Amino acid sequence: MRKILVVGAGQSGLQLALGLQSHGYEVTLMSNRTPDEIRTGRIMSTQCMFDSALRHERDLGLNFWESQAPRIEGIGVSVAGPDRQRAVDWVGRLDGYAQAVDQRVKMAGWLETFAHRGGQLVIHGAAVSDLDYFSRMYDLVVVSAGKGELVRMFDRDASRSPYTEPQRALAAVYVHGLGPRPEHPDFDAARCNLVPGVGELIVQPVLTTSGRADALFWLGLPGGPLDVFGGVRDAGRHLELTLELMERYTPWEYARAGEVEVTDVGAALAGRYTPTVRHPSARLPGGGLVLGAGDVVVANDPLTGQGANSATKCAAVYLDAILEHGEKEFDEAWMGRTFERFWQIVGPVTKWTNTMLAPPGSHVVELIGVAERLPVVANRFVNGFDDPADFEGYFYEAEKTRAYLSEVAGS
Structure with a gap:
C-alpha cells in the first residue's frame, strides 16, 4: 500500500486525498484547522463551480450538497455606461447548471468524511522543516496549501506569469435578503457587472452555513475607487461599503439590495494577490521532492470564477496520474509530466483570465x-x-x- 501525504485541506487537496483513499491508498492529510474551526471561521472564497468540475465531485460521490445548493442556470453580463445606466445587459443560458457551496460548508464536511473513512487527519500548520521530515516517510508529498512559506518553495514560472503585481483588489460578502432581478425572474443566474476603468461586481447565489444566500463580490483596480476594504474586518461595515459602491456604480443591482444583511460574523473577506504560475515541484532542504497542486502551482485572478474549477480538475488529473503510475518512483520527471497534463486544461483558463484583466479590445x-x-x-x-x-x-x-x-x- 503506497503512502501519500497531502498538505492543505482546500478543494484540490481534500478532493485528491478522498479520491486516493477510495482507491485504497494510505493517505495522511494535514490541515491547519479543524472542521469546526473552518465551519465557524471566515469565508474563504466566492467559488462557482461549473458542470465539468461538478462532474468530478459526482464521480467520487462527494456532491453532498448538490440537492441543497441553488442551481445557477445562466450568467448575465451588464456593462455600466457613463450615465450610471446599463449600456449592455443580457443573460446567457448554461448547458449544464453551476453551483456555489461555501467552502466552510464543503471543506468542513469533506474533512469529517475523510476522518470517518479512516484517513489519518493531522491538525497542524505545516512548515518546510516538517515536510523535510515527513518526506522520508511517504512515497509522495503533495502540497496544496496556497499561502505562506510552503508556496514560496515553488519557483515562479516567468514564461507563464505575465503579471508581477496584483491586478484586482478583492472584497466579498455573503448576504441574505437580496431580491431577484425583475427582468429575469424565472431562473438563477450569476451576474457579472463590468464598470469600465473601475472594476467588476459579481453577484451569485450560494449555499452557506445558514442556507441559501448571495455573494456580492467587488473586484477593483488597485488604487481605484473600489480599493477601500483594506483593514475592514467587521462584516457589517464591509457590507456598508459594498452597498455604497453598488449605489454609485451599479444602481440596478443596488435596487434589489434594500433588505440585505450579512449571513454571519465571518461572512466578509478582502485581499489581493498576484496571478502566478509556478513550477510543479520543489526540492526540500534535505533533498526530498514535493509536488504542488491547486493554487500552489496555478493561482489565477478570480475575475473569471475559475479557482475552484481549476483546483478540482487538478485533483482529478493528479489522481489519474498517481493511479496509472503504480509502484514506480514519483520522481521529478513524473511530476513535470503530470503538471503538463493539468496545464493542457488550465492553460486556456490562464490565457482567458489574463486577457480579461486587461482593457478589452x-x-x-x-x-x-x-x-x-x-x-x-x-x-x-x-x-x-x-x-x-x-x-x-x-x-x-x-x-x-x-x-x-x-x-x-x-x-
Whole structure:
C-alpha cells in the first residue's frame, strides 16, 4: 500500500486525498484547522463551480450538497455606461447548471468524511522543516496549501506569469435578503457587472452555513475607487461599503439590495494577490521532492470564477496520474509530466483570465454588445466559463471574432 501525504485541506487537496483513499491508498492529510474551526471561521472564497468540475465531485460521490445548493442556470453580463445606466445587459443560458457551496460548508464536511473513512487527519500548520521530515516517510508529498512559506518553495514560472503585481483588489460578502432581478425572474443566474476603468461586481447565489444566500463580490483596480476594504474586518461595515459602491456604480443591482444583511460574523473577506504560475515541484532542504497542486502551482485572478474549477480538475488529473503510475518512483520527471497534463486544461483558463484583466479590445466590446441581441452568442460566451478552451476559436483575435459574428448573423 503506497503512502501519500497531502498538505492543505482546500478543494484540490481534500478532493485528491478522498479520491486516493477510495482507491485504497494510505493517505495522511494535514490541515491547519479543524472542521469546526473552518465551519465557524471566515469565508474563504466566492467559488462557482461549473458542470465539468461538478462532474468530478459526482464521480467520487462527494456532491453532498448538490440537492441543497441553488442551481445557477445562466450568467448575465451588464456593462455600466457613463450615465450610471446599463449600456449592455443580457443573460446567457448554461448547458449544464453551476453551483456555489461555501467552502466552510464543503471543506468542513469533506474533512469529517475523510476522518470517518479512516484517513489519518493531522491538525497542524505545516512548515518546510516538517515536510523535510515527513518526506522520508511517504512515497509522495503533495502540497496544496496556497499561502505562506510552503508556496514560496515553488519557483515562479516567468514564461507563464505575465503579471508581477496584483491586478484586482478583492472584497466579498455573503448576504441574505437580496431580491431577484425583475427582468429575469424565472431562473438563477450569476451576474457579472463590468464598470469600465473601475472594476467588476459579481453577484451569485450560494449555499452557506445558514442556507441559501448571495455573494456580492467587488473586484477593483488597485488604487481605484473600489480599493477601500483594506483593514475592514467587521462584516457589517464591509457590507456598508459594498452597498455604497453598488449605489454609485451599479444602481440596478443596488435596487434589489434594500433588505440585505450579512449571513454571519465571518461572512466578509478582502485581499489581493498576484496571478502566478509556478513550477510543479520543489526540492526540500534535505533533498526530498514535493509536488504542488491547486493554487500552489496555478493561482489565477478570480475575475473569471475559475479557482475552484481549476483546483478540482487538478485533483482529478493528479489522481489519474498517481493511479496509472503504480509502484514506480514519483520522481521529478513524473511530476513535470503530470503538471503538463493539468496545464493542457488550465492553460486556456490562464490565457482567458489574463486577457480579461486587461482593457478589452474593440472586437471584444463588439462581441459583448452583439450578445445582447443574439442569444446564440450570449450562450456560447457563458458556456466558455465551463470550457475556456472554446474562446480560442473566436475571442482573442479580431479577425476570428468578426468572422464568427458574421457567421451567426447570417444563420
